[in-house]
Amino acid sequence: MKKSQLTQNSRLSLPSMQTERLSLYYGKKAAFTDVTMPIYSGKITALIGPSGCGKTSFLSCLNRLTDLIPHTKVVGSIRLDAVEILNNRVDAIALRRRVGTIFQKPNPFPFSIWKNLAFPLKEHGIKKREQLDRLIETTLQDVGLWSEVKDRLHTSALFLSGGQKQRLCIARALVLQPEVLLLDEPCSALDPISSGVVEDLIASLRGRYTVVIVTHNLAQARRIGDYAALFWVRAEVGRLIEYGTVEQIFTAPQQDLTAAYVNGIRG
Amino acid sequence: MGEKSKNQISLPTFIVWAIALSVTAVFCWILGDILWHGVGQLSWEFLTTEPRNAGREGGIAPILISTCLILAVCLAVSLPLSVGTAVLLAEFTTTESRFGRLVRRSLDVLAGVPSIVFGLFGNAFFSIKLGLGFSILSGGLTLACMVLPILIRSAEEGFRAVPTEYRLGAAALGLSRTTTLWKLLLPAATPGLVVGLVLGIGRAIAxxxxLIFTSGYVDRMPESLLDSGRSLSIHIFDLSMNVAGGDANAYASALVLLILLLLVNGMATWIAQFWLARRIKS
Amino acid sequence: MTLFNNKNLSPSQSDLVLLWILRGFALLTGIIVVLITAFLLLEALPVLQQVGWLRFVSDPSWHPVQGFYNLMPMLWGSLLVTLGAVILAAPLGIGSAIFCQYYAPPFFSGFYRQLINLLAGIPSVVYGFWGLVVLVPLIGKLQPPGTSLLAGIAILTLMILPTIALTAEASFSEVPTEYFQGAAALGISRWATIRSVVLPATKSGLFTGLILGTGRAIGETMAVLMVCGNVVQTPTSIFDPIRTLTANIALEMAYATGNHRSALFVSGLLLMVAIAILVAVAEGMSRRNIYG
Incomplete structure (x- = not known):
């Protein structure tokens, strides 16, 4: 574990992912076009902007979940560690092991808590019981769920509270040791207290994982983000308006639109 | 215009109650009649001995065996075929795709085809063209064609009832669609599959x-799947239509058939519950 | 320690294999539908070529061994027995659904629904058997011989009643209960609401149920074979014995050869066409329901 962290730390300043002129079409209609953006390793990148501006669509391109939606077309380039992933020879399955996703609505499988984590591990080749148990325990501790559920690991995950479910989903993604974690408004379906717990958890991932988070909550973006990207709809198509460090986006925006949005005048 | 008193029953209310009560009465009449006349004949011996004197005496042992074998052939063929087709329809084609619509429309027609027409087809294709003759195999295969639409329809509904979040979640974890199907969707769709299975078995047993021109009439104990075998339903038909004095045993056979159908229903409910419980625990 | 050393992104083949296997299954299913139609046509073709369509209605009688192929009496038999059953089962089935949905006390409506489901599950041979040993002698007392069009209608009514009732109830359950509260607030009686709001709103659903019931009645073989007497004649009263198309196939298939056998496949083809038309009508109705 140590060694992989070391290698990751040494790469911190490099972009882990980079998109070039990325566009997504649903049939003939464009969801967003021409997004060029770096995603830095070990940092938290927050995608902000009003509803329907293509943030979530952008996120789902990054691990090719768009493959599952019929009639979608992705144009442009996405590189992960300098490998082009928008390439038919790239296995989307192997890609998604390295780039995990957390959805807005927590979606634990209808299994026990233990099996929710063991199932993806087993499918990716880890079968030994003691190794499974160890990995599951460390990951659950990592997301702060261990003390809450250690006595009922073998009961259904569907009986957990909303916040616990979301943390379980994060644990389920983390247990596969991804390099990049994509979060699509992970707190918006939760009550304020659970939301705070999940937010602290996400902030604690900084440095160990590359995180991209879509959020409607500007305060949240400011609290936990290192970089921020503002998306906006122009002529019914989503566009990347401005990209920069959180500091710069919130205190010294280059665009008037950004200034208006972060100050609550537009949006 | 006097005010209508509360005790006065209006005509529509009267008619609707009359319909319900008479339907209930006729239903009780049918079941009561079969129970009344059948239960006296029913015994362990009836279930375990061969029919004698064209079925007037003796039991229904070979007929039960033939029925089970026909059913087994039918399910062995139709289950994988229908689950496979349902998975393709529900997971790999959209509802508006041309291929999906074509398959669905032909299944709708297939579902409406009268069973006697399946008999004609089974006779021409399985018995004669493929040379299987009057046999349990021919009968089972014919029934498999017949229950296919029911099985596919309910299996497809079962798969469509599984929340999309499961599929997205599995894809986001880098699980292959094959794995997702076997480990996640198939167990989650089981209630739908079981419902279809019950309907299918129910239709096949009944x-x-x-079967008249495919599995045939022979009431001896079948020695292989290529032997002709008489199903329980054909036995009832033959005893009541072609055998004078066969009514007593026909009643008993009808009772056995109804009990079998009830058992299938009960068992399926039980299996579905058991499966659900296990899935949540482990 | 790294758990997953596999950092290459080359594709796996397992999903492709799965997809091709599934396509194979679906193709087989499709082939069965094609095969059934093809075999009916193939077997019906000889007699259609040698004798032609017209003689199935114009020949003096049905004596296929002697080369007379008049199917009209059987067509009339099928038509009348189906028509009678649908006319009787429609009010009974819809009435049952209204009872369940709007009139029955809660415990009774659950029980009645179960009963209708059970009724739907009784095998046709059991209906036929009961008709033969109970109903036919009763009708026989009224007017011999007892095996008759009337017996067929009665049994078929019982058999298609559940189909109609279950479809009707499904349509009723989609009518919002607010209508009833709204109507009650206006002082409109339950029956008036059903008649003027529920029935018009569920028209197409009820009609689909009737079509499904009609399909089941036309195709039913065993029950009508057992209670209708099977005399080849155009009936003049409901006490006359009749033979339906389906019963004709079941009765003669065992010994039919050559053109006779082929003629039976022609009647199978006719049944199939009738069903296809009914399915198309039902589908048209349900589409209207969605868009209109």
Whole structure:
């Protein structure tokens, strides 16, 4: 574990992912076009902007979940560690092991808590019981769920509270040791207290994982983000308006639109 | 215009109650009649001995065995075929795709085809063209064609009832669609599959017309799947239509058939519950 | 320690294999539908070529061994027995659904629904058997011989009643209960609401149920074979014995050869066409329901 962290730390300043002129079409209609953006390793990148501006669509391109939606077309380039992933020879399955996703609505499988984590591990080749148990325990501790559920690991995950479910989903993604974690408004379906717990958890991932988070909550973006990207709809198509460090986006925006949005005048 | 008193029953209320009560009465009449006349004949011996004197005496042992074998052939063929087709329809084609619509429309027609027409087809294709003759195999295969639409329809509904979040979640974890299907969707769709299975078995056990010219009439104990075998429903038909004095045993056979259908229903409910419980625990 | 050393992104083949296997299954299913139609046509073709369509209605009688192929009496038999059953089962089935949905006390409506489901599950041979030993002698007392069009209608009514009732109830359950509260607030009686709001709103659903019931009645073989007497004649009263198309196939298939056998496949083809038309009508109705 140590060694992989070391290698990751040494790469911190490099972009882990980079998109070039990325566009997504649903049939003939464009969801967003021409997004060029770096995603830095070990940092938290927050995608902000009003509803329907293509943030979530952008996120789902990054691990090719768009493959599952019929009639979608992705144009442009996405590189992960300098490998082009928008390439038919790239296995989307192997890609998604390295780039995990957390959805807005927590979606634990209808299994026990233990099996929710063991199932993806087993499918990716880890079968030994003691190794499974160890990995599951460390990951659950990592997301702060261990003390809450250690006595009922073998009961259904569907009986957990909303916040616990979301943390379980994060644990389920983390247990596969991804390099990049994509979060699509992970707190918006939760009550304020659970939301705070999940937010602290996400902030604690900084440095160990590359995180991209879509959020409607500007305060949240400011609290936990290192970089921020503002998306906006122009002529019914989503566009990347401005990209920069959180500091710069919130205190010294280059665009008037950004200034208006972060100050609550537009949006 | 006097005010209508509360005790006065209006005509529509009266008619609707009359319909319900008479339907209930006729239903009780049918079941009561079969129970009344059948239960006296029913015994362990009836279930375990061969029919004698064209079925007037003796039991129904070989007929039960033939029925089970026909059913087994039918399910062995139709289950994988229908689950496979349902998975393709529900997971790999959209509802508006041309291929999906074509398959669905032909299944709708297939579902409406009268069983006697399946009998004609089974006779021409399985018995004669493929040379299987009058046999349990021919009968089972004919029934498999017949229950296919029911099985596919309910299996497809079962798969469509599984929340999309499961599929997205599995894809986001880098699980292959094959794995997702076997480990996640199939267990989650089981209630739908079981419902279809019950309907299918129910229709197959009850079927007569499709079997007359495919599995045949022979009431001896079958020695292989290529032997002719008489199903329970054909036995009832034959005893009541072609055998004078066969009514007593026909009643008992009808009772056995009804009990079998009830058992299938009960068992399926039980299995579905058991499966659900296990899935949540482990 | 790294758990997953596999950092290459080359594709796996397992999903492709799965997809091709599934396509194979679906193709087989499709082939069965094609095969059934093809075999009916193939077997019906000889007699259609040698004798032609017209003689199935114009020949003096049905004596296929002697080369007379008049199917009209059987067509009339099928038509009348189906028509009678649908006319009787429609009010009974819809009435049952209204009872369940709007009139029955809660415990009774659950029980009645179960009963209708059970009724739907009784095998046709059991209906036929009961008709033969109970109903036919009763009708026989009224007017011999007892095996008759009337017996067929009665049994078929019982058999298609559940189909109609279950479809009707499904349509009723989609009518919002607010209508009833709204109507009650206006002082409109339950029956008036059903008649003027529920029935018009569920028209197409009820009609689909009737079509499904009609399909089941036309195709039913065993029950009508057992209670209708099977005399080849155009009936003049409901006490006359009749033979339906389906019963004709079941009765003669065992010994039919050559053109006779082929003629039976022609009647199978006719049944199939009738069903296809009914399915198309039902589908048209349900589409209207969605868009209109």
């Amino acid at each position: 079927e007569t017309a499709a």
